[in-house]
Amino acid sequence: xxxxxGVVKPVTxxxxxxxxxxxxxxxxxxxxxxEGANRLLSVPGGVLIIxxxxxxxxxVIGTKQMLTAIAKGSDxxxxxxxxxxxxxxLQVELVTPLSEVLAEIKKRSPQAVVAVNDGEFAGYFSPSxxxxxxxxVKSLKQVFKA
Numbered sequence: 001x002x003x004x005x006g007v008v009k010p011v012t013x014x015x016x017x018x019x020x021x022x023x024x025x026x027x028x029x030x031x032x033x034x035e036g037a038n039r040l041l042s043v044p045g046g047v048l049i050i051x052x053x054x055x056x057x058x059x060v061i062g063t064k065q066m067l068t069a070i071a072k073g074s075d076x077x078x079x080x081x082x083x084x085x086x087x088x089x090l091q092v093e094l095v096t097p098l099s100e101v102l103a104e105i106k107k108r109s110p111q112a113v114v115a116v117n118d119g120e121f122a123g124y125f126s127p128s129x130x131x132x133x134x135x136x137v138k139s140l141k142q143v144f145k146a
Contacts, residue, residue: 013136015101015115016094020123024049029058029082033074036081037066047112047124050085055120059085060112086111094122098133105130 023046025039040048040063048061061081069084070076090110092101094117105113113125125133 013098013133013140014094015092015096015098015125017098017136018123018125018129018132020115020125020129023047023126023128024124026051026121027061027081028053029080031081032077033066033069033079033081033084034076036061037070037076040066046126048081049114049121049124050081051121057089057091057114057116057121058082059087060089060114061085062112088112089114091116092125093117099137101125102130102133102137 023043025043025046026049027036027039029050029052036048040046040061048066049057050059050061052058059082061084065084065086069079074084088110089112090101090104090108091114092104094115101113113130114121115123115125
């Protein structure tokens with residue numbers, strides 16, 4: 001809690017308070033599926049974040065998208081990541097309060113949530129981050145309810 005002139009103010013936890021540098025790896029728009037698959041294998045259970053040259057998120061590829069492309073016979077060397085990436089993602093700034101992010105996820109149900117800092121990719125808001133955020137927000141509500 002922050003105390004200012006004898007007034008107790010609730011502590012606001014933001015996206016930046018979570019560990020967002022795990023469970024993902026990045027690739028470029030024009031990287032081949034072969035390259036993307038190799039990178040995705042290095043983060044079991046994670047996702048591949050597709051960035052443009054300015055480090056802005058353009059899409060995500062999970063195991064399901066990769067396996068679907070393989071099953072459909074996509075050429076792993078000539079097909080580019082941008083051809084199979086999922087574009088239904090929620091982008092949130094690091095300074096966004098967790099309660100707002102959770103509300104937006106509930107409202108939209110995006111395929112993925114990515115954090116940015118001034119428009120540049122800063123991290124992946126994974127399912128475990130979601131669970132942690134829910135726990136933090138619930139705890140803060142209980143503390144300030146009393």
